[in-house]
Amino acid sequence: MIKNIFFMILLALLIxxxxxxxxxxxxxxxxxxxxxxxxxxxxxxxxxxxxLAGESYNxxxxxxxxxxxxxxGDNKTEILLKDIHYVDIDDVSTSFxxxxxxxxxxxxxxxxxxTFGLDSNMNITNNYVNESFHTTMAWPELMGGGYHYMRLEGxxxxxxxxxxxxxxxxxxxxxxxxxxxxxNIDNSIENQEFLLSMNLNNWYQNPNTINLADxxxxxxxxxxQLMNNGMTDVxxxxxxxxx
Amino acid sequence: xxxxxxxIIICTLLLSCQEDLPIIQGxxxxxxxxxxxxxxxxxxxxxxxxxxxxQIITPFGFPDMIVPVNNQLTVEGxxxxxxxxxxxxxxxxNTLSCSGCHIKDNSFTNxxxxxxxxxxxxxxxxxxxxxxxxxxxxxxxxxxxxxxxxQAFEPVTNPIEMHDTWVNVENKLNNDxxxxxxxxxxxxxxxxxxxxxxxxxxxxxxxxISVNSKYDKWIRQELQLNSSELNGxxxxxxxxxDCFHCHGTEMFMDNSFHNNGLDPGFKFNDLGLAxxxxxxxxxxxxxxxxxxxxxxxxxxxxxxxxxxxxxVIEHYNSGGNYSNTVDPLMKKIGVGLQLTNTEKQDLINxxxxxxxxxxxxxx
Numbered sequence: 001m002i003k004n005i006f007f008m009i010l011l012a013l014l015i016x017x018x019x020x021x022x023x024x025x026x027x028x029x030x031x032x033x034x035x036x037x038x039x040x041x042x043x044x045x046x047x048x049x050x051x052l053a054g055e056s057y058n059x060x061x062x063x064x065x066x067x068x069x070x071x072x073g074d075n076k077t078e079i080l081l082k083d084i085h086y087v088d089i090d091d092v093s094t095s096f097x098x099x100x101x102x103x104x105x106x107x108x109x110x111x112x113x114x115t116f117g118l119d120s121n122m123n124i125t126n127n128y129v130n131e132s133f134h135t136t137m138a139w140p141e142l143m144g145g146g147y148h149y150m151r152l153e154g155x156x157x158x159x160x161x162x163x164x165x166x167x168x169x170x171x172x173x174x175x176x177x178x179x180x181x182x183x184n185i186d187n188s189i190e191n192q193e194f195l196l197s198m199n200l201n202n203w204y205q206n207p208n209t210i211n212l213a214d215x216x217x218x219x220x221x222x223x224x225q226l227m228n229n230g231m232t233d234v235x236x237x238x239x240x241x242x243x
Numbered sequence: 244x245x246x247x248x249x250x251i252i253i254c255t256l257l258l259s260c261q262e263d264l265p266i267i268q269g270x271x272x273x274x275x276x277x278x279x280x281x282x283x284x285x286x287x288x289x290x291x292x293x294x295x296x297x298q299i300i301t302p303f304g305f306p307d308m309i310v311p312v313n314n315q316l317t318v319e320g321x322x323x324x325x326x327x328x329x330x331x332x333x334x335x336x337n338t339l340s341c342s343g344c345h346i347k348d349n350s351f352t353n354x355x356x357x358x359x360x361x362x363x364x365x366x367x368x369x370x371x372x373x374x375x376x377x378x379x380x381x382x383x384x385x386x387x388x389x390x391x392x393x394q395a396f397e398p399v400t401n402p403i404e405m406h407d408t409w410v411n412v413e414n415k416l417n418n419d420x421x422x423x424x425x426x427x428x429x430x431x432x433x434x435x436x437x438x439x440x441x442x443x444x445x446x447x448x449x450x451x452i453s454v455n456s457k458y459d460k461w462i463r464q465e466l467q468l469n470s471s472e473l474n475g476x477x478x479x480x481x482x483x484x485d486c487f488h489c490h491g492t493e494m495f496m497d498n499s500f501h502n503n504g505l506d507p508g509f510k511f512n513d514l515g516l517a518x519x520x521x522x523x524x525x526x527x528x529x530x531x532x533x534x535x536x537x538x539x540x541x542x543x544x545x546x547x548x549x550x551x552x553x554x555v556i557e558h559y560n561s562g563g564n565y566s567n568t569v570d571p572l573m574k575k576i577g578v579g580l581q582l583t584n585t586e587k588q589d590l591i592n593x594x595x596x597x598x599x600x601x602x603x604x605x606x
Contacts, residue, residue, distance in 0.1 A: 044524065045567065060571050126493070129306045135497040140480035140487050153571035162571040217482045 027101040029071070029185075030193040031112075033087050033094075034238070035062060037200045042089065044154070052205035055212050057156035057163065059200065062089045063136060064150035067122055067176075069114040071183070073107030084118070086133040101185075110185040112194070112237060116230055117149025117176035123169050143218065144172035152200065156212045163212040165203060167227070170220050175227045179235050195238040202234040269312045277315050288313040292431035297321055297446075299377065302454040303462065304493030308377040314392060314442045316449060319429040324447025326425065327440060332415050333398075334361050334405035341398070341444070344370045348603050350536035351451060356547035364403040367513065369547035372540040374602070375533055377449040380498045384529045384545040385515045391445035396437065409437040416440070453535050453602040454493075461596070462493075468596055475593025478586055485580070486590075488572045489531045495597065500528040501570040504563025505544060511566070513546065526568045538598040552591045560587060 035042055037049040037059070047056035065086050071079045081099040088094050117123070123146030128134050137147040152165040167175060183194060204210040208225035216222045268286040269279035275289035294317035299308050310316060327333065331340040344358040345351040351373035357365045368384050376382070381389055388394035398404040399412060416422045416435040426435045429443060458476075461468045468476065478484035489497050500516045506527065516525040529545040543549040549558065562579035563569070569576060582590065 126304045129304065134306060135492050135494065136499060138487070138491040140491065142477060142480045155571065159567065160565040160569075160576055162574040162576065164571060164574055 026190055028098055028191045029081065029101055030096060030098045030191065031069075031081070031085075032096045032193065032195045034195055034197045035059075035089060035200060036197065042200070047155070047157075047159075049201065051201055051212070052209050053211045053213075055156050057212060058154045059089075059152065060155070061151055061153035062200070063087065063133070063148075064152075065117055065133060065137060065147060066114045067118050069112075071101070071185070072111040072113055072180070073105060074109050074111075075105060075107040077105040077107050084122075084128070084131065086131065086137070088133075088136075091132075106187060107185075110183050111180050112183040112196075113178060113180040115176050115178055116235075117167065118147060119176045120169065120174040123147055123174070123176070139168045144169040149176060152203065163216075165212075165216050165226070167223060167230075170218060170223045173220060173223070175223045177227050177231045179231070181235075181237050183237055197236055197238040198234055199236075200234075202232065203229055205229065206232050277312075279312065286312065290431065294319050294429065297450070299449070299452070302452070302493065303459075305375075305378055305454070308449065309380070310377065310449065311390065311392065314445060316446050317429060319425070320443050320446040321450055322447075323425045323429045324443035324445070327443055328447055332419075333407060333412055333440075335407040335411065336361050337415075339405055344404075345373050348539070349541075350374055350453075350539040350603060352540045354541060356542050358404075360401070360403045361406050362403070366403050368545050369542060372532065372536065373448055373451050374453050374536055375494060376451060378494055378498075379496075381530065385518050386500060386530055387519050391448050392438075392441045395441035395444040395448075399437075412440065413437060451602075453599045455601060456535065456599040457596040458593075459599075469592075471589045471592045472596045473593075474586070475589035475591070475596075478582065478590050479593055483580065484582070484586075484590060485572065485574075486534075489570075490534050495534040496531045498531070500525070500530055501572070502527040502529075502566065502568045503559075504565065504569045504573045504576055505548070505558070506566065507564040508566030508568070515545065524568060527566060528568060528570075534594060535597045536599060536602060538595045539603055552594060553587070556582070556587050556590055 040048060042059045042062070043049065044058055044060050047058055049058065050056050063086070065084060067084045069081045069085060071081055079099075079101065082097055085097050086094055123139075125138075125141055125145040128147065133147065137151065139146050139148050146169050148166055148168040150165070150167045154163060155161060156163050169175065185192065203226060204212070206229060208229055210216070210222065210225055210229070214222075216226070266284045267279070267282045268284045269282035270277050270289035271282045271285040272278055272289045275291050277288060277290045297316040297318050297320075299310075299316065301307055314320075328341045331337045331343070333340065339361050344353055346353045349372070352370045356369060357367060358370045359365050371384065376391055382391060382394040383397075388397065396409075399407050399409060413436055416426075422435060426432055426439060426443075430439050432439055457466065457468065457472075460466045479486040479490075489499070489501055489503075491497060502515075506512070508526075511527045514526050516528040516530075517523060519525075537543075537552065541550060541552070543552070543555050549555045560579045560582050562575055562577040563573055565576050575581075
C-alpha cells in the first residue's frame, strides 16, 4: 500500500515536472521573406521600377538585418523567435526562418515585432564575427562602427549610373526602428506560415520623397528620412498560409 | 505486477519530456584522439593514434577558423604539409613544387603576371597569395573549390601546372621511406593516398596567418600610424575611397565575388565566377583578395594586369569600365574616386601598413 502511494506521488511529480506548454512542443512558426516594388518582381537588369520621384531603377543587391524578432500576446506572453536574421536575396537559405512556439500561451490576439537593423546595444564592431553577415555588412568604426542595417543597390536612370541605399549607424547615431503588426496565430494549427513582405519603393516615399540622384550615403538627415519611411509602410505581413 | 507497470509508465513519461537533440556529427568515441564533446552522430572520423593537437588562436576581429572535422590540425600534419608544399615530388617531372609559384617572400604568390608550369606553358591567372586562408569560404579566383583540401587536388593534375597524375604521385610518395613514416605519424596510415596528401597541405596552409602588421600593432595601441597612413585609413573607410565595402573587417576581404570594372562587357577574356555557376550574371566576377601583405604580392588582379599599387589605385580613381555585371559598389564608374595625388599616396601608405615582414621572413 505504502509502495503504491509512493509510486502515485512519483507519477504525479513526473507529470507536473513536464513543461505546461508541452501541447505546443511540436508547434512551429515559419516566417518567409519576400521583396517587391509596388507588386513587381525585383528586376536586376532592366529599369523596370520607378520611384515616386520618377526615377527608374533596378535592384542588384538587397541585404538586411532584422533583430529581436518576437511574438507578443496581449496576455503579456512574449516569445523570442530569433535574435538576428540576415536576409540576402542572393542566398535562398536566408529567405525564411523557422521557430518553435513552445512557450506560446493562449492569447486573444498576437503581434509580430522586430527591430530593423541592430539597435545601439547590439550594433557593436566585431560583435558578430561568426555570423555570415560579418564581412558583407560591417560598418567602419570611423563612420560609427557596427554593421549596416541594409544594403540596397542597383542602377538608376541608365545601366551605368549606380545607387547605394545603405542604412546603418551613421556617425554612431541609432537609426534602427521597431516594427509591430498583428499576426493571426491559430493555436489549433501545428505549423503556421507567414510572409513578411518588403515594398522597396516605400523606402523612397511616405512621408519623405527621396531621390536616388541626390545620394544617400553618410547623409544623416537622409538616414532619418529613410528610417521614417521604413517605419511607415515598408514592411507588412502578407497573408497566412496554413499548413 | 504493479511495480512493473509503474516503471514502464515512468520511463515513458521521462522519455516524452525530452526535447529533440540537435545532430552534431563527428567522432563520438571518447577514446579517440579527435573525440568531439557533444557529438551524437558518429561520422566515422575517429582517430586512435597519438598526434599533437595544434591550436589556432583566433586573431582579434576574426571569426573562428573553418577547420573540417575530419582534418583537425596537428603538429605532425602541419610539418608534413610544409614538406610536401616545398617538394617538387608532386609534379610529373619533379621540377615544380607548390612553393615554386607560391613563394614565401611574395606573401606566397610570385612576382610574375602568370606562372609557368612544368611544360613551360603559362597560365591565365595570377597565382593567389596564400594568406589567412583558414577564414576563406571558397578558393581560387573563381571560387571553384569550397575547401582548402578540395583546392589542393587541382594543381597536381592541371596540365599547365604540375601535369602529374594522382596515381603517379601516390606511387612516388609510397616509395619514399621518409614520407611513409611522416604520413604514419600524422595520419596513422600505411598507404599514402591523395586524400591525405591534400589534408596535410591544407593543414599547413591554415597556419599561414598574418595578423601582426604595423596596422595590427596600431590597433593594439603598441605604436602610432603616421599622419599619411592615418589619412589613408580614413579614405579607405570613407565613402570617398569606399574600399571597405569589399575589403572590410580585420580580414580586409569579404569572402565574396565582384566585377570591379576591369573590362568593358564585350571584352571579357575570363568569365570568373560564371565558369563555376554557369550564370551570365556572374560574368567577370572574381573573389575579393585580402589586402594584408598586399605590398608583397604584386602584380595585382586576377590576371596580374597591374604591376604596382599605384596602378591599382589609378584604376579606381579613374572609374573603370562599365559592363552589365559590374558591381553597383563601383558607383562612380567612368568617373572614379577623384582622389588627389596626396590622397592616393596616403591610401597606398596605409595599404603598406598592412605588411608583416615576419610573415615572409620567419615561416
